Each structure stands twice: as structure tokens, then as C-alpha cells.
Amino acid sequence: xxxxxxxxxxxxxxxxxxxxxxxxxxxxxxxxxxxxxxxxxxxxxxxxxxxxxxxxxxxxxxxxxxxxxxxxxxxxxxxxxxxxxxxxxxxxxxxxxxxxxxxxxxxxxxxxxxxxxxxxxxxxxxxxxxxxxxxxxxxxxxxxxxxxxxxxxxxxxxxxxxxxxxxxxxxxxxxxxxxxxxxxxxxxxxxxxxxxxxxxxxxxxxxxxxxxxxxxxxxxxxxxxxxxxxxxxxxxxxxxx
Amino acid sequence: xxxxxxxxxxxxxxxxxxxxxxxxxxxxxxxxxxxxxxxxxxxxxxxxxxxxxxxxxxxxxxxxxxxxxxxxxxxxxxxxxxxxxxxxxxxxxxxxxxxxxxxxxxxxxxxxxxxxxxxxxxxxxxxxxxxxxxxxxxxxxxxxxxxxxxxxxxxxxxxxxxxxxxxxxxxxxxxxxxxxxxxxxxxxxxxxxxxxxxxxxxxxxxxxxxxxxxxxxxxxxxxxxxxxxxxxxxxxxxxxxxxxxxxxxxxxxxxxxxxxxxxxxxxxxxxxxxxxxxxxxxxxxxxxxxxxxxxxxxxxxxxxxxxxxxxxxxxxxxxxxxxxxxxxxxxxxxxxxxxxxxxxxxxxxxxxxxxxxxxxxxxxxxxxxxxxxxxxxxxxxxxxxxxxxxxxxxxxxxxxxxxxxxxxxxxxxxxxxxxxxxxxxxxxxxxxxxxxxxxxxxxxxxxxxxxxxxxxxxxxxxxxxxxxxxxxxxxxxxxxx
Numbered sequence: 129x130x131x132x133x134x135x136x137x138x139x140x141x142x143x144x145x146x147x148x149x150x151x152x153x154x155x156x157x158x159x160x161x162x163x164x165x166x167x168x169x170x171x172x173x174x175x176x177x178x179x180x181x182x183x184x185x186x187x188x189x190x191x192x193x194x195x196x197x198x199x200x201x202x203x204x205x206x207x208x209x210x211x212x213x214x215x216x217x218x219x220x221x222x223x224x225x226x227x228x229x230x231x232x233x234x235x236x237x238x239x240x241x242x243x244x245x246x247x248x249x250x251x252x253x254x255x256x257x258x259x260x261x262x263x264x265x266x267x268x269x270x271x272x273x274x275x276x277x278x279x280x281x282x283x284x285x286x287x288x289x290x291x292x293x294x295x296x297x298x299x300x301x302x303x304x305x306x307x308x309x310x311x312x313x314x315x316x317x318x319x320x321x322x323x324x325x326x327x328x329x330x331x332x333x334x335x336x337x338x339x340x341x342x343x344x345x346x347x348x349x350x351x352x353x354x355x356x357x358x359x360x361x362x363x364x365x366x367x368x369x
Numbered sequence: 370x371x372x373x374x375x376x377x378x379x380x381x382x383x384x385x386x387x388x389x390x391x392x393x394x395x396x397x398x399x400x401x402x403x404x405x406x407x408x409x410x411x412x413x414x415x416x417x418x419x420x421x422x423x424x425x426x427x428x429x430x431x432x433x434x435x436x437x438x439x440x441x442x443x444x445x446x447x448x449x450x451x452x453x454x455x456x457x458x459x460x461x462x463x464x465x466x467x468x469x470x471x472x473x474x475x476x477x478x479x480x481x482x483x484x485x486x487x488x489x490x491x492x493x494x495x496x497x498x499x500x501x502x503x504x505x506x507x508x509x510x511x512x513x514x515x516x517x518x519x520x521x522x523x524x525x526x527x528x529x530x531x532x533x534x535x536x537x538x539x540x541x542x543x544x545x546x547x548x549x550x551x552x553x554x555x556x557x558x559x560x561x562x563x564x565x566x567x568x569x570x571x572x573x574x575x576x577x578x579x580x581x582x583x584x585x586x587x588x589x590x591x592x593x594x595x596x597x598x599x600x601x602x603x604x605x606x607x608x609x610x611x612x613x614x615x616x617x618x619x620x621x622x623x624x625x626x627x628x629x630x631x632x633x634x635x636x637x638x639x640x641x642x643x644x645x646x647x648x649x650x651x652x653x654x655x656x657x658x659x660x661x662x663x664x665x666x667x668x669x670x671x672x673x674x675x676x677x678x679x680x681x682x683x684x685x686x687x688x689x690x691x692x693x694x695x696x697x698x699x700x701x702x703x704x705x706x707x708x709x710x711x712x713x714x715x716x717x718x719x720x721x722x723x724x725x726x727x728x729x730x731x732x733x734x735x736x737x738x739x740x741x742x743x744x745x746x747x748x749x750x751x752x753x754x755x756x757x758x759x760x761x762x763x764x765x766x767x768x769x770x771x772x773x774x775x776x777x778x779x780x781x782x783x784x785x786x787x788x789x790x791x792x793x794x795x796x797x798x799x800x801x802x803x804x805x806x807x808x809x810x811x812x813x814x815x816x817x818x819x820x821x822x823x824x825x826x827x828x829x830x831x832x833x834x835x836x837x838x839x840x841x842x843x844x845x846x847x848x849x850x
Binding site: 228229231261263264269336337339340341342343344345346 | 428456540543736
């Protein structure tokens with residue numbers, strides 16, 4: 129471990145290890161930087177851009193950007209919040225996210241971020257894409273309507289389960305998560321106990337027949353906003369260093 | 370759209386609601402200004418049966434309740450009951466069934482209270498012909514503040530019960546296939562016990578208003594929008610009223626049983642729906658009688674008529690008094706719906722009392738499953754009447770087919786009949802009078818149809834009335850907000 133580097137986040141001085149990302153360093157200092165693709169035990173990916181911060185005035189993904197001595201990071205300025213809200217809104221409008229009946233509601237990181245950032249309804253026009261549900265597997269389903277292409281399942285299946293069940297195909301608006309079978313999910317070797325099944329931040333990859341088992345009031349974000357545990361230092365780091 | 374030809378005039382009354390449902394009344398006159406035909410056109414609920422196809426079956430109880438914001442619990446529970454069949458849960462745990470029942474009685478209490486106090490009481494307290502400027506919920510609040518407060522607090526009590534059992538006052542998630550996701554804590558129970566007896570007392574008060582009004586004005590009310598009809602309801606296997614679960618019973622206007630002791634899972638053998646080219650709403654009928662004679666009423670009046678008894682003492686006493694008016698024969702008076710509805714309010718709060726004292730509500734065994742099935746039917750008595758949910762689910766757990774028969778659909782033909790009867794009695798000449806407007810509104814309101822949901826808050830249904838001559842020229846138009 130080399131010497132610490134010091135930098136500033138929102139006017140607060142933070143000391144970090146030089147091999148840390150801004151996101152991890154901030155988290156250890158009790159500062160929550162919103163994120164959707166970043167997750168503990170998964171390699172940083174920089175896919176969702178929700179963790180975008182301004183580093184010396186330039187937008188950077190905090191989950192992949194290493195700390196550097198003396199940098200000035202903006203995580204809660206009006207400018208960065210506006211960028212972040214727009215990114216979240218784009219995620220909402222380019223899929224079909226119906227929180228009102230989604231079984232992930234209350235446990236959904238996208239929904240929780242929208243609440244945290246004060247987004248009640250997107251200003252951008254909905255695209256209403258025609259997307260499919262793959263319910264062929266007896267215990268697991270993929271609802272592509274809700275997929276935000278964060279790649280958590282891709283990385284978890286490859287790196288934690290050693291199976292490589294998921295992969296991205298296509299580009300731009302045509303990009304989607306596909307399974308490693310010309311048939312559907314049922315033809316893959318995924319199992320409901322795989323780590324990949326539990327990492328989806330939204331309601332896209334789900335175990336079957338357990339929806340709504342957790343009553344309203346006991347769900348993850350029913351009482352505290354997302355990031356609360358980082359800001360109150362209740363848990364250890366939730367993201368891989 | 371109705372047609373007019375020859376020397377006929379067309380009167381169109383268009384109630385415009387602000388949220389779900391959109392209704393319009395049209396009355397076709399002949400050359401002598403006599404009512405030839407009356408139709409209530411309703412556009413609501415269409416689409417749900419289609420767009421839930423492909424969704425996962427456990428989503429349906431949460432999804433489909435979005436049909437409505439006034440009694441979503443009915444759809445939530447009817448769908449959950451159908452999904453119980455899908456997951457092979459033939460018998461729920463005592464905790465699960467009782468939590469669901471508590472949710473349902475809470476809903477009956479709030480929905481009926483809302484309808485009676487906010488919507489109907491102005492008509493009863495001020496009279497049908499009173500100035501609309503005071504004949505509304507604000508007028509009630511000014512002249513009868515205690516009563517208005519009771520209405521608000523009774524609704525709140527029911528809503529709090531829904532919140533405690535479903536997680537939210539509107540559109541909760543409590544009922545899941547095979548059971549429920551939470552029980553009732555001791556703290557929650559004690560919270561409801563605190564105000565319980567006050568709610569019982571106020572329910573008696575509301576019942577008395579409805580009863581006294583009906584008895585006092587029986588001569589006027591008996592023929593008002595009234596007609597003989599069949600009545601359909603779920604009843605418990607021993608004949609008791611049971612709004613959560615039972616077997617299908619249909620009686621005719623004299624009380625003869627047409628359908629009895631039928632497992633609702635086979636409802637398709639007994640009930641069919643007719644499509645008519647002028648309405649988006651279907652017309653359900655009893656198969657054995659055919660579409661002409663097989664239509665039926667549902668809701669409070671039908672339930673009181675169809676059951677043999679009520680298993681709570683105060684409501685049973687009230688039922689006997691109600692039935693005595695028609696010498697124990699079915700009551701076919703449209704305006705008697707209000708009295709019947711308040712008997713159910715009393716029954717609901719008595720049931721809530723019974724349940725709150727039952728330790729099963731604190732049970733921890735909440736979900737059961739059994740052998741998976743591909744088809745499920747769930748019926749429940751919603752505040753407005755028998756509600757049918759029927760689903761087929763494929764091997765991937767996705768809904769393939771859904772059929773919903775909602776209460777207002779069953780009351781479609783009866784509401785048309787009521788409107789026709791009222792138009793015959795109150796329409797004179799080719800001018801739209803305030804009296805006609807009021808009376809049609811009051812007749813429809815007796816059924817508490819979903820199309821009036823959005824008007825609850827204002828206490829009256831906005832109406833646009835247009836009168837056309839036989840050549841479709843507009844000769845009169847009145848707007849009532």
C-alpha cells in the first residue's frame with residue numbers, strides 16, 4: 129500500500145489509497161455517489177454513467193476513474209445533479225418501467241434513485257420500445273422491458289458463477305442482453321442459485337414466483353433513501369475495490 | 370351509437386367523469402314524446418384483459434387492481450383467489466384467509482361509507498328536488514357537520530384497515546398467490562380496537578338514515594326506477610351472506626332459485642355474456658334463461674335478496690326488517706340499494722370486530738402452494754356486486770387468457786331499465802328539465818356504478834344533456850356541473 133492521496137469532494141477533504149476509484153474513496157469517507165452498474169464483487173464497468181461526477185470540471189464515471197492528488201470532485205452541485213437526473217430519465221424512457229405493478233418496486237435501485245433525485249415523472253418523451261419477456265426457464269425470468277443494460281448479470285455470470293450465460297449484442301437503441309443459447313433462457317445452464325440472478329438492480333432478471341413476498345414497509349427503500357447506509361456508515365463498502 | 374329514424378327524437382345525456390370510465394345516457398323518443406328506448410353507454414375496463422396477456426401470474430393481483438381507485442381491493446382479491454387455484458392452494462392458512470377477509474371488510478366499510486355519505490346522503494337529506502347548489506357533500510358538511518365527519522372518519526377507518534393488511538391504502542400488495550405477505554401485528558390490532566365501537570355506533574346511525582328515508586318515502590321510492598329482476602350473488606354453502614367466498618346463487622324476482630349451490634369455478638356453464646353493437650360493455654346473463662330473460666342485478670340489493678341469513682346479529686336484525694317490507698320476498702326496489710348497502714356496512718364492521726378478536730390474525734404461517742394448475746377462476750363480492758376473474762396461465766407462468774366480468778357490467782341491463790323507467794315517468798315534452806336530470810342521476814347512483822367513481826369527491830355527477838329532434842338537430846342542451 130502506497131501513500132495516501134488527498135482530494136476534495138464537494139468541498140470536503142478526502143484521503144484515499146492511490147489505487148482506489150473516486151466512487152470507493154468517497155464511499156469510505158461516507159459520501160454516496162449514486163450508481164447502478166457498480167456493485168461489490170463486480171469489476172468496474174462504467175456502463176450506466178449514473179456515477180458521473182465532475183473532476184476538475186470534466187464529467188467522469190466515478191466507478192472507473194482513479195483518485196488523484198488534488199483533484200476537485202463535484203458530486204452534488206446543481207450542474208452534476210442535472211446531468212444525473214437526465215441520465216436516470218433516459219434510462220426510464222428508453223425502457224418500459226411500470227413501477228406501479230413491478231414486483232421490484234421498493235427494492236429497485238432505479239426507482240430509488242429517481243426518488244432520491246426528486247424525479248416524479250420524466251420530462252423526456254417515452255420511447256415505448258417493443259421488448260420481450262423470456263419466461264422459458266422454470267425458475268428464472270428476464271423481462272427485457274426493464275433492462276437498463278448495466279451489465280451486472282453479464283459480469284456476475286462470467287466472473288462469479290463462471291458460466292458466461294449473458295452477453296451484450298447490438299448497438300445503440302438496439303443493444304440488449306442475450307443469453308448464450310440460440311434458444312432461450314431455459315436452454316442455458318443458469319440456475320436460480322447463481323449469483324447472477326441476484327444482482328439485477330431493476331426488475332429485469334428475477335427469480336420466479338417470489339414477487340411481492342416482502343410486504344410494503346419492509347422493502348429495501350421503504351424507509352430510507354438509497355445510499356443511506358453509506359452516508360451513515362452502517363455497512364462496509366458495497367463496491368469492489 | 371343509437372339510431373333514430375322516422376318521427377323519433379333523441380335525447381343524449383352525457384356524464385363526463387374525470388378519471389376512469391365514461392358514460393352517456395341516450396333516450397330515444399317517438400313522435401308523441403314517449404320514451405321508446407333508453408340506453409346507458411359505458412366505456413370502461415376494456416384493454417386490461419388484453420394487455421395483461423404475457424405477464425407473469427403472480428403480478429396479476431397487483432397489476433389488475435389498477436382498474437379502479439375506489440375498490441381496487443376487490444380486483445386484488447379476486448385475482449389472488451384465481452391465482453390460488455393456479456398455484457394449487459386449495460385451502461389457505463387461517464391467518465392468510467382472515468387477513469384477506471379483514472382487508473375485504475375494511476374495503477366494504479370504506480367504499481360503502483364513501484358512496485353513502487359523500488354521494489347519496491345529499492339526495493336523502495335534502496330531497497331529490499333540492500337546489501343542486503346545496504344538494505352536495507359541501508351542503509351536508511355545512512348543515513350536518515357531525516354526519517359529514519362520521520363519513521370521513523368511517524372511510525378513513527376502512528382505508529387504514531386496507532393499509533394494515535395490504536401495505537397501502539390504495540393499490541397494495543398484501544394478497545399473493547397462495548396467501549398473504551403479512552399478518553396483523555398486536556399494535557395494529559389495538560389501533561383498530563380503539564375506535565371500533567364508535568364505528569359500530571356510526572354504522573347504526575347511517576343504517577337508520579337509509580332505513581328511515583326508505584320507509585318514510587316508500588310510496589315514491591317503490592316505483593322509482595324499479596322493475597322485477599333476477600338477483601345473483603355468492604352465498605356461503607349454508608346460505609349465509611359471505612362477501613369473500615361462497616357458491617353462486619341466482620334467484621328470480623319472486624325468490625325462486627334459478628342457480629343454486631354452484632361452484633363458481635364452473636361459472637362458464639351458467640353465465641354468458643352478450644355483446645351489443647352500441648356499447649363497449651357486455652351484457653351478462655344466466656344461460657338457462659337466455660339473454661332476454663337471464664339478466665340479473667348484483668350488489669347490496671341482490672346479496673340481501675339472495676342470502677338466507679346474515680351471520681352477524683345486528684346486521685341480521687336489520688336484514689329481517691328490510692325483508693319484512695316485501696314480506697320476505699325479494700325486494701326489487703332500485704332505491705332500496707341504499708338501505709341494503711348500509712346493512713352491509715353494519716355487517717362489515719361486525720365482521721371486523723369478530724376478526725380483530727381472533728388470534729389467527731397474528732399467525733405466522735402465511736402462504737401455501739400445491740399442485741400447479743393452468744386455469745383459475747376467482748370470484749368475490751365486490752362492494753358493487755359479484756366480480757369474476759378468470760385466467761389461463763401457460764407452462765412458463767405467463768397469462769394466456771383473462772376474462773373479467775365486473776359488477777357494473779352485470780348491472781348494465783338493470784341500469785338501462787332504471788333509466789328507461791325514470792325517463793318514462795319524468796320526461797315531459799321535448800325540453801330537458803332539471804328534474805329529469807336529477808332523477809336519472811339518482812337512479813343510476815343507486816347502483817354505485819364504477820362510471821361514477823370519479824364523481825364521489827364532488828358529490829354529484831356532471832351531466833351534459835342534449836336533445837335532438839328526429840332529424841338529429843340539436844334543439845335543447847343543458848349542462849350541469
